[in-house]
Amino acid sequence: MERSQRSDLRLAPWSEEGGPALLARFNTPEMTAHLGGPETPEKLAERHLRYLRLGDKGRMFRITLDGETAGSIGYWETTWQGETVWETGWGVLPEFQGRGVAADAARLIIREARAADRHAFLHAFPATDNGASNGVCRKAGFTLRGEALIEYPKGRWHPCNDWRYALNTGDAAPRAGG
Numbered sequence: 001m002e003r004s005q006r007s008d009l010r011l012a013p014w015s016e017e018g019g020p021a022l023l024a025r026f027n028t029p030e031m032t033a034h035l036g037g038p039e040t041p042e043k044l045a046e047r048h049l050r051y052l053r054l055g056d057k058g059r060m061f062r063i064t065l066d067g068e069t070a071g072s073i074g075y076w077e078t079t080w081q082g083e084t085v086w087e088t089g090w091g092v093l094p095e096f097q098g099r100g101v102a103a104d105a106a107r108l109i110i111r112e113a114r115a116a117d118r119h120a121f122l123h124a125f126p127a128t129d130n131g132a133s134n135g136v137c138r139k140a141g142f143t144l145r146g147e148a149l150i151e152y153p154k155g156r157w158h159p160c161n162d163w164r165y166a167l168n169t170g171d172a173a174p175r176a177g178g
Ligand SMILES: CC(C)(COP(=O)(O)OP(=O)(O)OC[C@H]1O[C@@H](n2cnc3c(N)ncnc32)[C@H](O)[C@@H]1OP(=O)(O)O)[C@@H](O)C(=O)NCCC(=O)NCCS
Pocket: 030, 031, 032, 034, 035, 089, 090, 091, 092, 093, 096, 097, 098, 099, 100, 101, 102, 103, 104, 125, 126, 127, 130, 131, 132, 133, 134, 135, 136, 139
């Protein structure tokens, strides 16, 4: 289990324990405002299985804080501008927001993606109007490369920022805190 330098924040591999319950808690209009809205129970079940079965195509985690489930984060393979890269994404439950949980977890996921030793770049594509998620990218040391139109979920195109972290060179090593 990965630990951040803030000792109480950890990444627990996605599992039956806490996974489906966390997806259900995320499935609100507020939590999915930038992600196309709540999903059907069938879609949530599919998502859970997809997270469990990523194999060498990525990894999903539950974020825990003092042993309590605080959110989710992961990385997975995608094709971006003709290149195979890692993509990351995150969510933090409302009662844990605004405490740097997502930024700390993003620093840990950078380490995880680097340790996978498979792709040179980790991207994040928050909607341009998702202030908090863009703040996470900035705090975790990603570089803003520009705007792009992204299709997510299928059939819904919306403006996103393309943030990139160079896993082998380039960006500074992840730091704890501010
Ligand atoms: C995005 C999300 C994960 C952020 O979680 P969090 O743990 O509250 O984030 P952090 O506490 O690490 O803070 C992120 C930074 O963004 C800043 N921020 C927060 N809301 C902001 C806003 N509306 N506008 C600009 N910056 C904002 C924070 O102040 C912080 O920066 P600072 O410490 O320099 O002040 C959380 O809001 C969430 O789960 N949202 C719903 C799901 C989602 O949209 N996921 C992202 C998909 S790309």
